[in-house]
Amino acid sequence: MISSSTRPRLASKARLRFDRKSTRYMLLYPEKGLVLNPTSADILKLCTGEHTVAAIVQQLAEKYSKDALEVEPEVVAFLRTIADRGLLQDVP
Amino acid sequence: MTEEPRPYTLIAELTYRCPLRCVYCSNPLDYTRHDAELDTATWQRVFREAEELGVVQLNLTGGEPLVRDDLEALVTAARELDLYTNLITSGIPLSRARLERVRDLGLDNVQISIQDVRAAESDRIAGHRAFDRKLEVAGWVKALGLPLTLNVVLHRDNLDHVVDVIALAERLGADRLELANTQYLGWALLNRAALLPTREQLERARVVAAEARQRLRGRMEVLFVVPDYYRDVPPACMDGWGRRFLLVSPGGLALPCHAAHTLAGLTFDNVKDRPLAEIWKHSDGFNAFRGEGWMPEPCRSCDRRVVDFGGCRCQAFQLTGRAHATDPVCGLSPDHQLIEAARAAVTAPTTVAFRYRAPTATAPHTLG
Numbered sequence: 001m002i003s004s005s006t007r008p009r010l011a012s013k014a015r016l017r018f019d020r021k022s023t024r025y026m027l028l029y030p031e032k033g034l035v036l037n038p039t040s041a042d043i044l045k046l047c048t049g050e051h052t053v054a055a056i057v058q059q060l061a062e063k064y065s066k067d068a069l070e071v072e073p074e075v076v077a078f079l080r081t082i083a084d085r086g087l088l089q090d091v092p
Numbered sequence: 093m094t095e096e097p098r099p100y101t102l103i104a105e106l107t108y109r110c111p112l113r114c115v116y117c118s119n120p121l122d123y124t125r126h127d128a129e130l131d132t133a134t135w136q137r138v139f140r141e142a143e144e145l146g147v148v149q150l151n152l153t154g155g156e157p158l159v160r161d162d163l164e165a166l167v168t169a170a171r172e173l174d175l176y177t178n179l180i181t182s183g184i185p186l187s188r189a190r191l192e193r194v195r196d197l198g199l200d201n202v203q204i205s206i207q208d209v210r211a212a213e214s215d216r217i218a219g220h221r222a223f224d225r226k227l228e229v230a231g232w233v234k235a236l237g238l239p240l241t242l243n244v245v246l247h248r249d250n251l252d253h254v255v256d257v258i259a260l261a262e263r264l265g266a267d268r269l270e271l272a273n274t275q276y277l278g279w280a281l282l283n284r285a286a287l288l289p290t291r292e293q294l295e296r297a298r299v300v301a302a303e304a305r306q307r308l309r310g311r312m313e314v315l316f317v318v319p320d321y322y323r324d325v326p327p328a329c330m331d332g333w334g335r336r337f338l339l340v341s342p343g344g345l346a347l348p349c350h351a352a353h354t355l356a357g358l359t360f361d362n363v364k365d366r367p368l369a370e371i372w373k374h375s376d377g378f379n380a381f382r383g384e385g386w387m388p389e390p391c392r393s394c395d396r397r398v399v400d401f402g403g404c405r406c407q408a409f410q411l412t413g414r415a416h417a418t419d420p421v422c423g424l425s426p427d428h429q430l431i432e433a434a435r436a437a438v439t440a441p442t443t444v445a446f447r448y449r450a451p452t453a454t455a456p457h458t459l460g
Contacts, residue, residue, distance in 0.1 A: 001310070013201055013239030013267050017174055021098065021146050028148060028176040030201045030241050030268055033100065086267065086313050 002079045007091040009049030014087040016044055029087060043075055049091035098146040099338035103153060107342050110156040112182050113219030113448040116245055116280035118350045127343030132162040136169040138340055141368035143173040153180035164197055171198030178203055183229030184222050195236050202233045203241035209256040219448040234265045242266040246273045247287040254297040258304045266312055271301050273319040277351055277406050286444035288434060294322055321431055325396060326403030326419040333381035346371045348378060351406040355415045381405055386416055390424040
């Protein structure tokens with residue numbers, strides 16, 4: 001489901017929360033939580049249904065001063081793992 | 093090197109009262125002989141202290157949490173602390189208006205249990221006519237845009253219906269399906285002869301669930317938990333004693349799990365008497381089975397001691413009378429024949445009568 005034109009949004013059961021103890025963001029969902037590294041958190045913060053994957057890639061590339069072509073496969077692969085867990089929905 | 097224990101999840105057992113009387117209820121057998129329920133302000137303080145300790149997930153459970161008339165105030169407090177709040181309920185007694193209210197106050201997830209896929213079988217396990225209403229409530233959950241977890245406790249009489257359970261979960265639009273086999277503690281141990289399935293039943297259901305997990309990936313999370321009785325080695329009960337989970341009983345005992353207060357020889361502190369952080373870090377009860385110092389052989393020299401932490405203390409105690417014993421589920425336990433004998437005694441179809449807890453939801457509402 002994840003391609004450059006999709007607009008991913010966190011599933012209704014998933015919620016981002018900043019964790020003071022680890023100073024990381026966590027993605028919380030029923031009975032579980034994922035501790036996110038800063039890049040992953042940046043990606044998921046943009047999963048609001050407004051931005052296309054291409055736009056998310058662009059923002060990440062700018063923030064980390066990298067080439068979008070280099071960033072794209074990593075972003076897509078990460079979003080697919082999150083989607084496989086049922087934590088993303090695609091907004092048409 | 094041992095990592096500092098941090099509670100990630102607070103299991104708030106708001107009450108032991110419940111209109112249902114499920115034959116595998118996780119409440120203690122003597123649930124009627126406990127202190128009066130904590131009041132609203134104390135629960136709100138417990139949530140605050142838990143969050144300060146590191147808790148990010150809150151399970152509001154019971155008994156039936158809906159019988160508390162302060163659920164709204166508790167959800168509000170949880171949301172202010174940014175806790176991920178999961179209401180674990182039978183769906184009874186609940187109106188659509190109240191569900192909408194707790195949604196608006198910030199509830200994150202609703203978990204509804206059903207006992208089987210048809211009313212007669214389901215209500216027989218619950219000891220109460222509840223099935224049709226549960227399906228109605230599950231429908232409201234989705235209609236109101238809340239995520240739905242469907243929980244089904246499995247045993248001999250419903251394991252062969254797992255295909256239908258999955259189909260029902262799909263029809264209801266569940267986001268997560270928990271196919272959780274009965275674990276034989278407390279009420280379930282009392283009813284073990286009527287509930288324990290055959291290995292063949294379990295294996296068939298496991299295959300069906302695995303297929304569904306693949307097929308529904310990304311849409312519905314499908315979880316299948318096997319009964320400890322059919323494992324060769326025990327799982328890490330509660331991820332290890334006092335490592336990640338903190339439970340507070342209706343009367344205020346802070347515990348590592350649902351049944352820890354049934355272990356003879358241990359003392360647990362009440363949140364009314366001591367700050368939660370102090371209890372978590374320093375109380376005798378929480379420290380009793382942390383680390384490896386308490387372990388007997390064969391655990392003490394076993395490579396798996398850092399994986400399963402010796403298994404379930406409550407299971408060890410309820411089967412052997414010794415809370416320090418290796419979990420008899422383990423093939424290396426000197427008491428493993430207790431498990432083998434229980435498995436060998438399984439005969440299907442069931443002919444054993446269930447033993448039910450008494451109905452309690454009509455009991456007077458005793459707060460603080």
